[in-house]
Amino acid sequence: MTTLPFPALHASHSGVWLADADGVRELSRGAAIRAAADTPVILLNAPLVGQRLGHPELSGLDLLELYAFLFPARFIVPTPAGIARACALPVPASDGEIAAMLRATAIALLDLAGGDWSEREGAWTAAQSLARARWPWAPVVGPRLTKPATAERWLFSKLPEWDEAAPRPAPRTVQVDEDAVLTRLHALTGAGAEIRAGQRSFATTVAQAFAPRAMRDTPNMVMAEAGTGIGKTLGYLAPASLWAERAGGAVWVSTFTKALQRQLGHEGARLFPDAAERKARIVTRKGRENYVCLLNLEDALQGGFAGRAAILAQLVARWAAYTADGDMIGGDLPGWLPQLFRRNGSTALTDRRGECVYAGCPHYRKCFIERAARASADADIVIANHALVMVNAARGREATTRPTRYVFDEGHHLFEAADSMFGVALSGAETIEVRRWIMGPEGSGRGRRRGLAARLSDVASYDEQGGIAIGEAVDAARALPADGWIGRVLEGQPFGPIEHLLAAVRGLVFARDESGGVDAGYGLETELAEPDPALIEAAAAAAVALDALLRPLVVLGRRLEAVLSDAPDWLDGQARARIEGAVASLGWRADMVGAWSALVARIGGPADPDFVDWLAVERYEGREFDIGIHRRWLDPTRPFADAVLKPAHGVLITSATLRAGGDWDVADARVGAPHLIRPPLHFEAQSPFDYAGQAQVLIVTDIKRGDLPALANAYARLIVASGGGALGLFTAIRRLRGVHARIADRLAREGLTLLAQHVDPIDTGTLVDIFRDDPASSLIGTDALRDGVDVPGRSLRLVVMEGVPWPKPSVLHAARRLANGGKDYDDRLVRARLAQAFGRLIRRADDHGAFVLLSSACPTRLLTAFPAGTPIRRVTLDEAVEISRGLAIAATLGQESRETA
Incomplete structure (x- = not known):
């Protein structure tokens, strides 16, 4: 059996443990950080461990990376219990046993690497590249892999090719009868x-x-x-x-x-x-x-990525050779894999x-x-x-x-x-992408990215007018924002007509801000109404620049269609497909630039009643990251x-x-x-479920709005009473984080895990997988969890909402509210959100649970959102805690009954 000189480190909200050949000992957070700095340590999900230790850059021998290398495209819940089950090891009964289990898991996986397994093909070749990329596991894994006698089929040589087929005939006219x-x-x-x-x-x-x-x-x-x-x-x-x-x-x-x-x-x-x-x-x-884009992946493998991103590229290449469909987002690529690399490079592979x-x-x-x-x-x-x-x-x-x-x-x-x-958005982020698409890399930019001229060089040499249009498009694109645009705008030094327009937008938004500095970390917006002279003047110059860009794009699209019609000798099947793709892409970009032109032309003119237009400065935690003009259909x-x-x-x-x-x-x-x-x-x-017997809606009346400590205490008490299995829904990320900071350690001392969207460095899909897998865990998050969670059984037995989910008072919402019945429109949106949230609770005929709304001011008219017959009670927090405890016991008994049956 393999022996390991490396210790294993585990950290949770309840403590930190280190296991080595001499046994297991509990450490302080500071001692754990020093231990990890002195010698490589075995970890499970390094970013999560680093966050819990207060040292985000913590690194080591991550077991999840080793698992992804050995078993690409295999599902695993990235928790100690999940990896123990995957390796046929006993699931640890307490946090104190996990560090030793991690060492045992590493040994089991390394023993397997020395043998034969179904995903062995390509592993030796990948290990050599990972060694050059300085993957921490490479010195341990590499010597255990036997060099194949013949060259391995790996990735590009392994992937099958698709075949062309005749177009499918139109569907026949048939009638589908009831029987x-x-x-x-x-x-x-x-x-x-x-x-x-x-x-x-x-x-x-x-x-x-x-x-x-x-x-x-x-x-x-x-x-x-x-x-x-x-x-x-x-x-x-x-x-x-x-x-x-x-x-x-x-x-x-x-x-x-x-x-x-x-x-x-x-x-x-x-x-x-x-x-x-x-x-x-x-x-x-x-x-x-x-x-995954195979051309982008090839570029990354051949030196386009460096550091940790290069390691991610090699692991993605291992996955790409075994994936069912190449889907990196929600497919069989583990959702937790890019997170291990802080998403460094993953988006560039698509x-x-x-x-x-x-x-x-x-x-x-x-x-x-x-x-x-x-x-x-x-x-x-x-x-x-x-x-x-x-x-x-x-x-x-x-x-x-x-x-x-x-x-x-x-x-x-x-x-x-x-x-x-x-919708349409003329913003810095949108316009710089169009500039990059047309011009390609500028300055010291590297990689496989190419501009229009490079992508269509053969067309330019064949069709003179097409070549002229490409040149004019490239020249016109220089008027769009370039790298560093946000800094220039903030410093009052915009360059080019579009940056000047964005600077005028920003000035007017801040001039009309009525928040008084409240919620300074969030974005600002104002109606596109009664624009000031600076915005009108900037819009006029921007309109000229956009028109100069639109014209060559339209001409180029027509010239490409003419090339397809001419069918020159060099236009074989592959070239035709490439030009057809370019025509479609040009059409999309031309439509976008045309929509921007229409939006700019609106400034200073009459409003279009079919649309809602507004100006916005986007901010995150006090940092401005985009500025723009937005247009949405009223309907x-x-x-x-x-x-x-x-x-x-x-x-x-x-x-x-x-x-x-x-x-x-x-x-x-x-x-x-x-x-x-x-x-x-x-x-x-109607649903066949017995909501009267399976669920209750509890409206807690003694939690004061805006009292964050009281809100956190309510969540903690309800989760403890339920023994976990709680889904907490928030309307603001800031309050979510505030509640998590106050209760995570408290729940850990009760043996209850708290998972949090926007806090834990784990993607939402994986958070839901972990939540589903562990009945003692709870998950808190925002709107994405209101619809994206399907967790039947005991793992979800309590849903808690921080308050009535009123719509955010934005310019767009105000316009639609005015056009659709005022208060009644708000009520319809709230009822829909309450119904969707309640729908997470009862998914099977034997589920039981409580839906708790922490709001003393929930109007009775909104309660029709819940299924008919569902008991609805206005109670104190103490009463809600006792009811939740009783329903949790019923859910446990129901689970035991199912298991016995």
Whole structure:
């Protein structure tokens, strides 16, 4: 067995322990930092340990890095219990036992490295590169790996190539009948499953979305509110899969959260038990920025990255050789891996700047993005997200394979997604990205990034007018902000017309700030109304600069289309694909610059009643990081209806909280239904859960608003009473951090772990995984957790909200509030948020728990957000603590009953 000279260090909120060959001893935080500085120590999640020791730059031999090297693309909960189970070691019973377990884990993993395992191929080659990058594990791991007798297939030689195929024929016109839907549903749920009337009614009703369309621009649209527990996922997969099978077309199932995307992927096993068939017929699609870019990765491996980023690149390369789909964000790349490197370099491994050269890339035939696009063209079910659906509809390249049948799950988020997609922002961050896209690296910039001239050099040599347009675009781009723009603006030394515009924006925002210095760490904004002369003058110069940029971009797009039409000898299949990609990318950028021009032209002129315009200075913890002019549609479902709904033949929009205590007129307006000729079909199925017996809503009346110590005490007492298993929701990051700082150590002394979004250096998805895995843990966070958490069972038995989630009083919200009923509009938003938060609590028929709202001023009119029959009580904190303790006991008994059964 391997022996290790290195000690192992474990730190939690309750203490610090060091284990070596002589045993385990408890240390002070200072002594632990000195020990880690004197000799390499074995750690589990170095950034987290460093944060708990108050030494963020702490480093050592991180077991998670070793695990990622040995087992790329394998899921693991990054906790002591998670890695112990993965290595078939006993789970430590207390914090004091963890350090010794970490040493034992390291020995077990190193022993495995000396043998044979399924991901061995490529490990020796990667270890040599990691040694050159000074990976701390390399001197220990390298000697245990046997050099292969023949050259290893690794990454670029290992990845398969995709094949071109003929375009898929248009879907056949078919009718999905009710009996066939119920038969398919029965097959999906299983022969022994309980027959649920609500699910059957849901399935047969939503099947009408797959009927043949009767009129142009008028889809068959069904809106279905299906309460938690109905089984709506299988309810709509039954008719969707049946239509796809009979019609030979694809149904796009769109979600808002990555959690639901993963759940849909798992449910696919019911449709297609064979893994190979499932991979071909169910495809997950995400935006380009989610996938590893092989060209960027190659650049990083060949010296484009240095230091710790170079180590991350090698570990990502190990993963890329084994990944199922190349998805770095929410796929099978461990979410905790980039966090170990403080995200140093991870974003540069994806295509976030729209610089893809398509067929001009040497890895084009192996590209994960292109493979997913081609796979989705022949799939039955495409699992996507709201943003991607809207992007594809508005400016997608895949015009011949555009879907005609959609299922929008989590449909209550469509308004939010459309608002983001169809908005415009002329800001420093946005404009500098366009400059970089056009001009490429400037000064001492290095890497593979190329400007327009380099990417289209062959076009410039073939088409004189195209070459002139490229040159004019590059010259015009010099008017956009360059590196260091924010510093120049803050110092009063802007350069160029756009920086001068941003400086004028900043001046007017601060002049009209009415906060009086309150919340100085947060952003400022003001309406774009009655602009001062400085802003009007700067806008006029900016408009000239933007027009000078827009014209050559439009000309270049036309010249590229002419090249495609001319089809010169050098225009082979790969060159054509590259130029087609450039045309699409140019169109996107030209649309963006055109929208900026329209926005600037608005300054000093009459307002457009369809839009809301405002000026903003973005700040984080007192530091300014962006300045801009913003425009949003007053009703963003208008462009959504035009781009997505009207061209579709069938649309299902469903959610457990589609109406959220309101009426169908409100729900229709939030998804764009009023912009269609024919109204949608409405369906409602109540949740089968016994909310009266399984849950309680407790409104705590004795916590004073703004009293942070009292708020922290309430959270601590409730979590202790529940024995963990609590989800805490906050409307402000600052209060979240304040509560965490006050109660984390206190809970640790009770043996309860507190996880915190925006505090722990762990991504949100991994925090939820840890929370789900440990019933004694609790998790606090903000809005992302209100919808992104699906934790059935005892791990979640208490939801605590810090107060009524009123909308933030922004310029945009004020305009929409005025246009949509004033106070009633606010109430609708609050009811939706309360309903979504309550929906985290009861996920199964045997779940029990309490929903606690720490607000003495919760209006009764908002309480229709909760399911009918749910007990709602106004109580003191003492009473809430006792009730929570009793419900936690019921949840424990329910878990024990399930385990016995």
